[in-house]
Amino acid sequence: MATELELKLMVHPEYLKSACDFLDEFCEKNVSSSSARQATLDLMNGYYDTADGLLLENGIALRIRAVNQAYIQTVKTRGSSRIGMHARGEWEWSLPSDALDLTLLKEVPLSDALQDMAWSRDLIEVFRTDFKRHVWLIHFEDAVIEAVCDEGEVSSTFGRDSICELELELKSGPETALYSFAKYIATDIPVQVSIVSKAQKGSRLKHRRIEFPKKPNAQASMMSFAEYWYETWLVYWEAMFYLKDEALLQPIRTALQQLKQCVPAQISEQLESLDQRYDAFFKANDESLLSGLAGTLETGIMMLETGQWLNKQLD
Numbered sequence: 001m002a003t004e005l006e007l008k009l010m011v012h013p014e015y016l017k018s019a020c021d022f023l024d025e026f027c028e029k030n031v032s033s034s035s036a037r038q039a040t041l042d043l044m045n046g047y048y049d050t051a052d053g054l055l056l057e058n059g060i061a062l063r064i065r066a067v068n069q070a071y072i073q074t075v076k077t078r079g080s081s082r083i084g085m086h087a088r089g090e091w092e093w094s095l096p097s098d099a100l101d102l103t104l105l106k107e108v109p110l111s112d113a114l115q116d117m118a119w120s121r122d123l124i125e126v127f128r129t130d131f132k133r134h135v136w137l138i139h140f141e142d143a144v145i146e147a148v149c150d151e152g153e154v155s156s157t158f159g160r161d162s163i164c165e166l167e168l169e170l171k172s173g174p175e176t177a178l179y180s181f182a183k184y185i186a187t188d189i190p191v192q193v194s195i196v197s198k199a200q201k202g203s204r205l206k207h208r209r210i211e212f213p214k215k216p217n218a219q220a221s222m223m224s225f226a227e228y229w230y231e232t233w234l235v236y237w238e239a240m241f242y243l244k245d246e247a248l249l250q251p252i253r254t255a256l257q258q259l260k261q262c263v264p265a266q267i268s269e270q271l272e273s274l275d276q277r278y279d280a281f282f283k284a285n286d287e288s289l290l291s292g293l294a295g296t297l298e299t300g301i302m303m304l305e306t307g308q309w310l311n312k313q314l315d
Contacts, residue, residue: 004076004090006169007178009191010238011149012294013164019189020149023136030139038135043067043152045129047202048100050122058111061199062123064098071095075108076199083227083314084193084234084307085178127156127202131163140181143173147181154198158205161242163198166191179308186300193303195231196238210239223313226262229255230306237299246289253278259306267306274302 011019027035044066049055055062059078064071077089093104102120131152138145146169154161166185168178185191200211213231216224233255240248256275260268281292293299 004086004088004169005175005178006086006167007084007182008086008194008197009166009168009182009185009300010194010241011164011166011189011191012241013151013162014291014294015190016149016151016164019166019185019191020134022185022189023134023138023147023149026138027136033139034137035139036137038137041067041133041135043129043131043133045198046098046125047127047129047199048123049126049203050119051124051126053126053203054113054119056199056203058113060108060110060114061197062100063199064095064100066098071098073101073104075105077108083230083310084195084303085311086195086197127154127205129154129163129198129202137171138168138181140184141174141177143177143181144171145169145173145177145181146171154202154205156202156205161201161205163201165194175311176308179304179311183301183304183308186297186304188297190295190297191300192237193234193300193307194238195234208243210235210242222262223310226259227310229259229262230310233259234303237303241290241294244290246293249278249282249289249293253282263306263309267302267309270302270305274298 024037027037045063047061047063049062061074061076063074065074071094073093073095075091089108091104091108093101095101100123102117105117129152131150134149136147138147148167148169150163150165150167152163154163168182170178182191204210212235213228216228233252236248236252236255240246240252253275256271256278260271260275263271277296277298278293281289284292
């Protein structure tokens, strides 16, 4: 088993080429560090679950990936919360064909609800993700980071959704380098932190249901509320573009107002400035609201600044 630690960034389609160009230029400027672009991959992935979503309910994503005429079976677990980052268990096995081999799951610590394997008789392909993956190996601040830009779609019998994102996965070195490199990108390219996985995108095609974090009880610590309002901000932001509903800017602003009461003064002031920027966009009230919001650098920078501060509090 490997533990995957990654930071996922939304990239709106009109900025994807700029993100790829930025990473190419970084590698060209840092060729002595061995930073370099890797081969571009075409990835075709089938995700399997029961019709009622039993695996997803128990925090399991099961897929078969076809790449370069090879097949890989992968299981990912929900993992631990890292406030804006994905920290998950991951198991991978090479397969001779595109048929599932469920005997391999004996290596995976399944929940009690899955132990009897009765669900295995009811598995179906519930959705697909098919996308082109641009890959860079980045050496930054004593860390090795795999940066990938994915563009494609997730599809099922219930509909389709686009995939357009940049993922930074830590291969070695300090975790702080993930946020540092993400902020380095965000100062030039409009990106925003996302906590919605491809598996969640595929699953929600059926119900169009947005998954929100659980609100702490009234006796919870200030940090618990800071984490809650931060992740609420991230979820509403992604949902606003998924649903193409600019009215969701209002709950985003509510989350910011609550969050700025839970963080240090400097971050609170920056969040207030960001909220004022949103207010100006909202009052303009024209058809370019979503595209204007998508192009702001300040959103991504503050998502990363706040997320980095929250993660430091866990150390």
